[in-house]
Amino acid sequence: MALIQGIPGEFEPQPWGEAILRSRELLLLRIARRPPDHEVRLPGLATTPLHVVEDRTGKALTWRQDGDDLVVRLPESAEPPLVRVALQGKLRIVPPDTVTANADGVWDLTPAGPTAHLVARRSAEVAVRFLGPIDPDSQHHIRLAGRTYAVSGCQLQRATIGPFALPDSRVLRLLVPTGVRRMLVAPVGTVLASIHPSAPGELTILVTNFGRTRARGEVVLPLPPGWSASDHRWTFDRLAPGRSIGWVTRLTGPPGAEEVQARLDAGRRSASSPYVIHL
Incomplete structure (x- = not known):
């Protein structure tokens, strides 16, 4: 069974061909390019299939669900087959740009x-x-x-x-x-620290109060080895509900990319969002 309930929609073109919605509960997989392993994967199918058959012969095909992906084993045939997928309900998909929350419950x-x-x-x-x-x-x-x-x-x-x-x-x-x-999407009550590029070699550290009462606290930007910043520690007080406060810092360090995450101390609902910086 799919892990996530999707939304009505259509599938994008696939490496092996295309998925065509014939009716609300019938999906056709038109195979234009047979994968070397003879399996096709349709990502983001949230509706559970009822059965999967080759359209020309009616022969049942081996299939499985891998999370929210449908994986079908193609039959041996000289021509690319057309696969008929009957669904247990109307088609619902998980779009490829779907994002889940991080460990702090933040999108x-x-x-x-x-x-x-x-x-x-x-x-x-x-x-x-x-x-x-x-x-x-x-x-x-x-x-x-x-x-x-x-x-x-x-x-x-x-x-x-x-x-x-x-x-x-x-x-x-x-x-x-x-x-x-x-x-930025966060549970109500959260105080969130996030990092944003503002200019070459500069970052803005932003604290947003998603709560219903004023917030106070301290935010620290830990730096990777070999890096330095013009400032890396700030405090704030009486940050109004729904509002943000930010500070700009200049960074120096070796060329490359590093993931950084501001450490926030603003009470029980403190949260932060990681960011990859490039110099």
Whole structure:
């Protein structure tokens, strides 16, 4: 059985061919290129198959579910086969850009298009912080988990939006406002430290209060061996709910990439999001 309940949608082209929805509960796999191991993998199928057969002969094929992927063993034939997949319910998929939360229960999303998808392993009430050059006079409708907020671009720039009640194990679509380059999603009550590039050799350390009361604390940026920073420790007090505070630091170090994570001490709900820096 699939681990995650997906959303209605369509499959992208696959290395072996394409998946075509013939009806709400019937999927055809058109094989254009037979893989060397004679197995095709269809990623992100959240609906459990009923049976899988070769379309021309009706012969049952060997198949298995690997997480949310369907893996089918192709029959021996001279021509590429057409595979018929009958489903136990209407087609639901897990989009390839679906993101799960990190160990602190935080989603850190860099959208590649007008939508993003996230899934919660357990139910949670969350808020969203949008980051990027957003037109302050623009108007937006933020929709997630069946709830909608009408907000201005100015509100998106200044504060978190929410709360949204996320059910567990269900893929949810979040529309990305124009100009947004990064989105932070965290459970309500969390105080979150995140790292953002601001210029070559510079980082901005951002602390966002996803809670309902003012927050105070200290944030430290541990550095890899051989690295130094113009500053690496900051304190804050009376950070209002929904608001953020940030500091800029300059880094020097050997060429390469290193993962860093700000260490935050802001009480029981302190959380942080890792970031890979490049010099």
